[in-house]
Amino acid sequence: MKFRVDRDVLADAVTWTARSLPTRPPVPVLAGVRIEADSTGTIQLSSFDYEVSARSEIPADVSEPGVVLVSGRLLAEISRALPAKPVDVVLDGTKVTVTCGASRFTLLTMPVDDYPALPVMPDVAGTVDGDDLAHAVAQVTVAASRDDTLPLLTGVRMEIEGEKITLLATDRYRLALRQLTWTPSSPDLSTTALVRARTLSDAAKSLGSSSSVNIALSTGQGIDMIGFEANGRHTTSLLVDGDYPPVRRLFPDETPIHAVVLTQSLADAAKRVSLVAERNTPIRLSFTEGQVVLDAGQGDDAQASEALEATLVGEDISVAFNPQFLLDGLGALNTPFVRLSFTHPNKPVEFTGQDSLEGDDLQEYRYLLVPIRFAS
The missing domain is CATH 3.10.150.10 (DNA Polymerase III, subunit A, domain 2)
Structure with a gap:
């Protein structure tokens, strides 16, 4: 694998992809970012911890296509520290060399075959303005619980009825409700989802500058995954299991x-x-x-x-x-x-x-x- 990419583009993409990497991964490969260089001139960076996945696509000058897995946090720190010059990334055996101007770094690779397959993005359920989503999520997540012993309350309940989305969050001491409009793929769409507040907040902040964000939901026996997509960036998350308390009646x-x-x-x-x-x-x-x-x-x-x-x-x-x-x-x-x-x-x-x-x-x-x- 060999490619050249703009330093700012690489740093931004790696930082975004590595943002949700676990601090103490259950297996070492989950601390990695998977980099796939395509002969069409696209680099795909991916991360996954069995709950949340992130995928970012950026343009690059690809000389040799290939796939590699390296430490995500280390690559993010290195890419942010590089000078403002083009970055050359080359795979040589079990090491990856990152060269930028007079700076040169060598990273050990991890076994790509041990990396889990990324989840497939669910079908797009509709689109929402990025600023509206970021603002609404910030207003609601202040009331979500930080107590992981109460997993239900660490989530934000998303209620979808046609063109209206209602977000609800509570930690038992306060309750926040925010309504916003969106463009559903089906006008009679009616469903609910319980999304981890941290994941929702992270997705909304990182994609909020986009003019529109696609929201994807998987349905089967019930919704089990949500996805967000904008500007070549995709993130998915498993939903929280359980019945959210009927908090609306508290108003x-x-x-x-x-x-x-x-x-x-x-x-x-x-x-x-x-x-x-x-x-x-x-x-x-x-x-x-x-x-x-x-x-x-x-x-x-x-x-x-x-x-x-x-x-x-x-x-x-x-x-x-x-x-x-x-x-x-x-x-x-x-x-x-x-x-x-x-x-x-x-x-x-x-x-x-x-x-x-x-x-x-x-x-x-x-x-x-x-x-x-x-x-x-």
Whole structure:
């Protein structure tokens, strides 16, 4: 195998392909990136850990076609460090030589025959705008659990009904819902999938700059794989098994009390006030007509408070939140104003965005946060 490729193109492709390689692979070959040089002038880089696969195709000047398997992380580090000159890659026996200008590296190869066959990309179910997907996934994954002992909650539930996709995630303390439109391959498509939040977030970030992203789903007795494809890059992932809890019903039907505050002002004040909050202690928000007062700390400890303008509809109310969960929700909103809708001081509070102080809230993104009980 022998080929020449642009340094930036190689570094970008190797970094993307190697991004999901396992830190402690169950077998050594899974730490590798498979490189296949085709006589048509295409290089295909692949990685696979039996759950997530990645494949990237780039143009190159191929002198001798061939296949090789080398350490993915090492190749990524080397390719990023090379000077801005063309890169020559040559297979010589059991070693691969990477030459770029005056730089020369030799890498040991791994047995290609021991590498597992990559999964076939499922049928394309539809296309979605890359920016829309990246934005929606970022808004929802903040609420997904990081606790691997609860695998169901580390996933994002994807509900597809025709031209609408709904993403849902929860870690039991907060719940995020985001709706977006896409172009399905079949107008009456109706299905669900539970995708690992980390995998979904990674795919959305890395493909989000594309004008459109193909979403592929495999169906049989049930969906078992999802794939994303854009600009010569393909990634697949096995879905999470199990029944996701019926979280939609947690959103309240009616909220007799709501308050509207400038989103950024509330986030900035929460950051300042939370500086005195001990770990795992809440900050309290007390809403009265015309203002909200944030405070944290008590007794002989450091204390802080700050008042902001707020519009309140309904009776006065006070709630307490985990500071980081509050900031996550406010950070996910991309609207000038946030509406906090209440049913009771100890019941979950719904966060939605508003474009102006008056008017209706926007329902495409909803963040539900469980308050922390505090002593009166």
